Amino acid sequence: xxxxxxxxxxxxxxxxxxxxxxxxxxxxxxxxxxxxxxxxxxxxxxxxxxxxxxxxxxxxxxxxxxxxxxxxxxxxxxxxxxxxxxxxxxxxxxxxxxxxxxxxxxxxxxxxxxxxxxxxxxxxxxxxxxxxxxxxxxxxxxxxxxxxxxxxx
Ligand SMILES: [Zn+2]
Numbered sequence: 001x002x003x004x005x006x007x008x009x010x011x012x013x014x015x016x017x018x019x020x021x022x023x024x025x026x027x028x029x030x031x032x033x034x035x036x037x038x039x040x041x042x043x044x045x046x047x048x049x050x051x052x053x054x055x056x057x058x059x060x061x062x063x064x065x066x067x068x069x070x071x072x073x074x075x076x077x078x079x080x081x082x083x084x085x086x087x088x089x090x091x092x093x094x095x096x097x098x099x100x101x102x103x104x105x106x107x108x109x110x111x112x113x114x115x116x117x118x119x120x121x122x123x124x125x126x127x128x129x130x131x132x133x134x135x136x137x138x139x140x141x142x143x144x145x146x147x148x149x150x151x152x153x
Pocket of ligand 1: 116
């Protein structure tokens with residue numbers, strides 16, 4: 001096993017990255033968002049599902065996203081009905097790298113994982129996973145994948 005894989009405390013399943021990349025591609029040039037779901041009630045559980053939520057930002061959705069509390073609650077209920085829990089949030093960065101914005105940092109919840117998927121017109125950039133510490137400060141977990149040619153559909 002490579003060191004990079006074991007250094008990723010989020011342990012996001014490949015299927016989740018695949019799905020998030022697909023949503024980011026389909027949603028381009030707007031930011032898409034949703035919840036990362038884990039099986040294990042302990043925080044270190046593997047994240048193996050996601051649920052997409054609407055981007056409710058009222059301004060330019062190419063550069064911001066917002067999850068409504070009611071959408072969040074619906075997603076959380078959907079997860080609980082399946083024995084899952086919310087472990088974090090994913091969103092895309094159209095035409096931008098996977099670095100958290102000031103808003104991303106300000107909105108981070110302690111213990112949550114944040115997956116950011118950069119997507120361009122022609123390709124997906126390397127996704128990144130961040131984790132908010134007890135103070136809500138985001139730190140990078142690991143680079144999840146290299147740049148890939150964009151697949152349509
Ligand atoms: Zn962002």
